[in-house]
Amino acid sequence: KKLQKEFAKKISWSLTLEEAMKKSKETGKPIFGYFTRSYSPWPPCNSLEGGPLLQDWWTKAAKDFIPYLNITSQLDDQPDKGMLSKKGGRGFPHCVLMDSEGEVLKSLRPSDEKAFTAGMKPVSLLVNARAAVAKKAKKKQAKINKQNLALIEAVFKPNEGDFKKLKKLVKKKKLNKEIRILYVAMVKTWPIRKECDKASAAMEKAGRDR
Numbered sequence: 001k002k003l004q005k006e007f008a009k010k011i012s013w014s015l016t017l018e019e020a021m022k023k024s025k026e027t028g029k030p031i032f033g034y035f036t037r038s039y040s041p042w043p044p045c046n047s048l049e050g051g052p053l054l055q056d057w058w059t060k061a062a063k064d065f066i067p068y069l070n071i072t073s074q075l076d077d078q079p080d081k082g083m084l085s086k087k088g089g090r091g092f093p094h095c096v097l098m099d100s101e102g103e104v105l106k107s108l109r110p111s112d113e114k115a116f117t118a119g120m121k122p123v124s125l126l127v128n129a130r131a132a133v134a135k136k137a138k139k140k141q142a143k144i145n146k147q148n149l150a151l152i153e154a155v156f157k158p159n160e161g162d163f164k165k166l167k168k169l170v171k172k173k174k175l176n177k178e179i180r181i182l183y184v185a186m187v188k189t190w191p192i193r194k195e196c197d198k199a200s201a202a203m204e205k206a207g208r209d210r
Contacts (some may be wrong), residue, residue: 007053015070020068024100035094
């Protein structure tokens with residue numbers, strides 16, 4: 001029944017992650033994964049599927065990524081059964097952006113156009129930076145491409161031990177300005193992020209120890 005809904009027909013969805021990954025590698029586009037359920041009505045899913053996922057801005061936005069639809073059901077032949085938990089999902093709806101290897105880059109719910117577009121930007125910069133490094137370029141440009149990639153990769157996977165080294169790159173005006181801005185913002189919020197991660201880990205441990 002879920003596949004008969006209008007949102008499922010609005011754009012072309014891949015129904016397995018394997019198919020989505022293949023398309024991602026062919027096109028160079030990231031994967032947007034939408035995890036929902038069909039075995040009982042759920043207002044948060046219904047709100048997305050009857051709202052933003054039917055709007056024109058969403059149809060246009062879908063041209064920049066590979067849509068992957070995962071529907072949790074009570075059927076034995078459900079495609080990608082168990083994928084929700086593998087991608088960090090604990091409830092519905094669960095929305096994530098992934099790279100061509102299926103690695104989760106960030107969570108991003110398409111609640112409105114402005115927020116979704118802003119959330120997509122860092123992922124697009126990462127994908128483009130990886131593509132630039134993969135291509136052959138002159139020695140000077142190749143070095144710049146690698147430096148851009150080092151900064152944007154650090155935005156997604158910060159390593160405090162690299163901050164001092166990367167600080168020098170931020171000052172180089174030849175590097176991508178948007179990437180430099182994102183990196184600086186990440187470093188500024190790093191102390192808060194560390195505390196949040198610690199608190200989250202402690203809560204998870206407490207839950208397991210009950």
